[in-house]
Every structure is written in C-alpha cells, then in structure tokens.
Amino acid sequence: MDHFRRSVQHLARLPGVGEKTAQRFAYWLLQQPPEVARGLxxxxxxxxxxxxxCPRCCDLTEQDLCRRCADPRRDERLLCVVERPQDVSAIDAAGEFKGRFHVLHGAISPLSGVSPQQLRIESLFLRLEGVEEVILACDPDVEGDATALYLAKKLKALGLRASRLAHGISVGTEIEFADRVSLARALANRREL
Amino acid sequence: MDHFRRSVQHLARLPGVGEKTAQRFAYWLLQQPPEVARGLxxxxxxxxxxxxxCPRCCDLTEQDLCRRCADPRRDERLLCVVERPQDVSAIDAAGEFKGRFHVLHGAISPLSGVSPQQLRIESLFLRLEGVEEVILACDPDVEGDATALYLAKKLKALGLRASRLAHGISVGTEIEFADRVSLARALANRREL
Incomplete structure (x- = not known):
C-alpha cells in the first residue's frame, strides 16, 4: 500500500504526531465519506x-492589512512585540492591552541558527514613529530573554521605553506547587506593600 | 481569518485532535515551505x-486483490475474522497465523446502531468453501463478544469450527499490575498442568 504509507508519512510530519497516530488518522480518513478527505x-x-x-505587524492574515492594524481605535503609542502569531491572540484575549502588535516569528537562537536577520526585526524598526513604549512579550526562556535584551538595547538607543511582561507565579497557583523558576522570578521581582 | 478557521475545523475532525492541537497543526503548516501543505x-x-x-477479505488494499489474498501459500482452511484492517497487520506481525483473514469493518453494536447488515458478514459467508475453522479475533469488549457469539452460532450451524483468541494476562505482566478484567478472564480460562 504505497499511497497509504505515503499518507502516513505526510501525516506523521505534523507536530506531535508519531507513526501510530498518523496511521490512526489514515485509517479514520478511509472510514469516512470521501468528502471528509477532500475537505481536509x-x-x-x-x-x-x-x-x-500582514505587511505592517507581520501577524498572519487573509486581508491586505490585518484586522488589528486596520483598527483605528488601537493606541499607536504602545507596541507589543511577540514571538508567534498565537501570542497575539493570547494577549488580546486577556483584554488588558489596547495598543499595537508586532510578530517576530521566532526568537534569536544561536544554537538553532536563528539570527536577528531571520526575524521580523527590520520591519519592527521601520514602524516606530509615534511609538513611546515597546513591550517585549518574548517567552520567558533563554531565547526569549536574549531577544528581549537585544531589542531593548536598540530601542533605548533610539530613546524609546522598553519593558517586559512580569514573570512570577501564576494567579491561582499555590506556592507549594509553583515551579522553581517561576518562584525564583516571583521572589526577585517582589513588590513592596 | 476564514480559511484559517476552516482549516482548523477540518483538522480538528481527526480522531483525538482537539481545537488547540488543530490550531498548532495549522500554524505549523503556515511556517513550513508551501510544499509541505501541498504534499499533505x-x-x-x-x-x-x-x-x-479487497473484494475477497475486505482488508484495505491498493491492488485488485490484497497481497494476503493473492499469496497462494496461506492456509485456506483457517480463516481469521477481525474488526479492523489494523488488526490484520497486528496478528500477521505476531507470526503465528498463516491462514486467511476477513475484515468485518466494525462490530455489532445496537447502541451505536451497527447491525450485522452493516458489517462485511455477507461476504464472509460467501467465502467459506474449504474453510474448516474460523478464528473470531474480535475485540474483548461487549460489541466484540456479541459479534463473536452471533457469528459462532451461524458458523456452527454450517458445521464449521469457531474459536476465539485466548484472553488472559499479557505475557510479561506481573500479576500485581494486571487489570482486573484480564485477570478474571485468566482465572476463568486457567489450564491444567
């Protein structure tokens, strides 16, 4: 069954999908009416x-300009920089941020061979007119930290304020069950009462 | 993003895939070169x-007759009936069985509305010439048991031997960790030494 095996190979490329799951997908597709496979x-x-x-913020869109860039009510002075399009939706869903977004499509990672030139950093620096503060909402990991530091240095040189999201224990987490890294950050960033 | 949402909906139909995983698949496809999505x-x-x-055994194939039906070395007197095409590969891989297969594509289940007429039972009874024993390798669950009993009755009426796979604790399983149902079956089917 060459076509079957080829389908399994293609399905097994999907992230988090192994050979067994891909086989399950293929068998399932064969059991469904032909419209299901065609639709997929x-x-x-x-x-x-x-x-x-999007030519402006680099988020994914099906329009000429994405709906957030096209929305005139968003605050032009605040720019939130994220690694992935998914992060835009997550931050927007929190309802706290009403500024603009910029998607880097990755983080600087010398180990994985991702240099600043491969990210949407050039387009970021082309849209800083009127921006007062850039929130660097990169992931709290080595690559995210490196990317935030790299950008903060360049932004400050241009006289802009750069900030990062606060790290600490999640709301609702009992201290007993908080992970060590978050707890360390929560201690280091403690606030006076 | 209508196309994006539609893709996520289609991907989320795959078995075991929820909205979140489907989104992850979609974002991943967008990050890959266009050949990846096209290939998939x-x-x-x-x-x-x-x-x-296969017109004979109802297993899935890309040939006119599946390779197991086309193989003249397999024993025509032994027929192994399974629920799914996956079961054929699993039993074949065990290396113990050298007879023929027949795939029912399901099991009788009044609760899910699966009647004997919806399974490949008619084609099973059309190919019993020369068969001496039918091994009913249905799943060890309510539907599998019902299907095996239903078929055994009809096969015996035709003067054929019908058998089921032995159930018991898996080889290598410590009794302490065997599940209760398997242990109960292992006790009920105990063999004298």
Missing part, C-alpha cells in the same frame, strides 16, 4: 494560499 | 482515491 485536503491547501503575513 | 493535501486525496477494500 482543500482546507490545507487554501490555508497556505490565503494566509500571509 | 495530495497524500490525503490520493489515500482516499487509491485505497479500497
């Missing part, structure tokens, strides 16, 4: 063809 | 177009 194939194709990066 | 779409389409049921 067309959706996957149209996804790649219709979705592109 | 084509593989999914060709899967449904090239794979069909």
């Amino acid at each position: 194939a067309e959706a996957v194709l149209s996804l790649r063809e219709s979705v592109h990066e | 779409a084509e593989a999914v389409l060709s899967l449904r177009e090239s794979v069909h049921e």
Whole structure:
C-alpha cells in the first residue's frame, strides 16, 4: 500500500504526531465519506494560499492589512512585540492591552541558527514613529530573554521605553506547587506593600 | 481569518485532535515551505482515491486483490475474522497465523446502531468453501463478544469450527499490575498442568 504509507508519512510530519497516530488518522480518513478527505485536503491547501503575513505587524492574515492594524481605535503609542502569531491572540484575549502588535516569528537562537536577520526585526524598526513604549512579550526562556535584551538595547538607543511582561507565579497557583523558576522570578521581582 | 478557521475545523475532525492541537497543526503548516501543505493535501486525496477494500477479505488494499489474498501459500482452511484492517497487520506481525483473514469493518453494536447488515458478514459467508475453522479475533469488549457469539452460532450451524483468541494476562505482566478484567478472564480460562 504505497499511497497509504505515503499518507502516513505526510501525516506523521505534523507536530506531535508519531507513526501510530498518523496511521490512526489514515485509517479514520478511509472510514469516512470521501468528502471528509477532500475537505481536509482543500482546507490545507487554501490555508497556505490565503494566509500571509500582514505587511505592517507581520501577524498572519487573509486581508491586505490585518484586522488589528486596520483598527483605528488601537493606541499607536504602545507596541507589543511577540514571538508567534498565537501570542497575539493570547494577549488580546486577556483584554488588558489596547495598543499595537508586532510578530517576530521566532526568537534569536544561536544554537538553532536563528539570527536577528531571520526575524521580523527590520520591519519592527521601520514602524516606530509615534511609538513611546515597546513591550517585549518574548517567552520567558533563554531565547526569549536574549531577544528581549537585544531589542531593548536598540530601542533605548533610539530613546524609546522598553519593558517586559512580569514573570512570577501564576494567579491561582499555590506556592507549594509553583515551579522553581517561576518562584525564583516571583521572589526577585517582589513588590513592596 | 476564514480559511484559517476552516482549516482548523477540518483538522480538528481527526480522531483525538482537539481545537488547540488543530490550531498548532495549522500554524505549523503556515511556517513550513508551501510544499509541505501541498504534499499533505495530495497524500490525503490520493489515500482516499487509491485505497479500497479487497473484494475477497475486505482488508484495505491498493491492488485488485490484497497481497494476503493473492499469496497462494496461506492456509485456506483457517480463516481469521477481525474488526479492523489494523488488526490484520497486528496478528500477521505476531507470526503465528498463516491462514486467511476477513475484515468485518466494525462490530455489532445496537447502541451505536451497527447491525450485522452493516458489517462485511455477507461476504464472509460467501467465502467459506474449504474453510474448516474460523478464528473470531474480535475485540474483548461487549460489541466484540456479541459479534463473536452471533457469528459462532451461524458458523456452527454450517458445521464449521469457531474459536476465539485466548484472553488472559499479557505475557510479561506481573500479576500485581494486571487489570482486573484480564485477570478474571485468566482465572476463568486457567489450564491444567
């Protein structure tokens, strides 16, 4: 069954999907009416063809300009820089931030061979007019920290304020069960009462 | 992002895949070169177009007759009935069985509305010439038991021997950690030494 094996190989490329799960997907597709496989194939194709990066903020969009860049009510003075398009939705869903976004599509990582030139950093520095503060909402890991530091240095040189998201224990987490790194950050960033 | 949401919906239909995982698949596809999405779409389409049921054993195949049915060395007197195409591969891989297979594509389940007429039972009874024993390798659950009993009754009426796979504790399982159902079956099916 060459087509079957090829399908399994393609499905097994999906993130977090192994050979066994890919086989399960393939058998399931064969059990469904033909429209299901056709629908999936067309959706996957149209996804790649219709979705592109917003020319301004580099978030993914199907319009010329993404809906957040097209929204005139957002505060132009605040810019939130994130690593991934998913982060934009997450921060927006929190409802606290009403400024603009910029998606880097990754973080600086010499180990994985990701240099600043491969990220959307050039386009970030082309849109700083009117911006007063840049919130560097990179991930709290080595790559995210390196990226935030790199950007903060350059932004400060231009006279802009740069900030990072506060790290600490999650709301609702009992101290007993908080992970060590978050607890260390929570202690280091403690606030006077 | 209509296309994006539609893709996520289609991907979330895959078994065991929720909204979050489907989103992860979609974002991943967008990060890959366009060939990845195209390859996946084509593989999914060709899967449904090239794979069909073997007219004899109802296993899935891309040939006119599946390779096991086309193999003249297999014992025609022994027929192993399974619920799913996956079961054929699993039993074949065990290396113990050299007879023929028949795939029911399901099990009788009044609760899920699966009647004997929806399974490949008619084609099973059309190929019993020369068969001496039918091994009913249905799953050890309510539906599998019901299906095996239903088939055993009909097979015995035709003068054929019907058997089921032995159930018991897995080889290598310590009794302490065996599940209760397997342990109960192992006791009920104990063999004199």
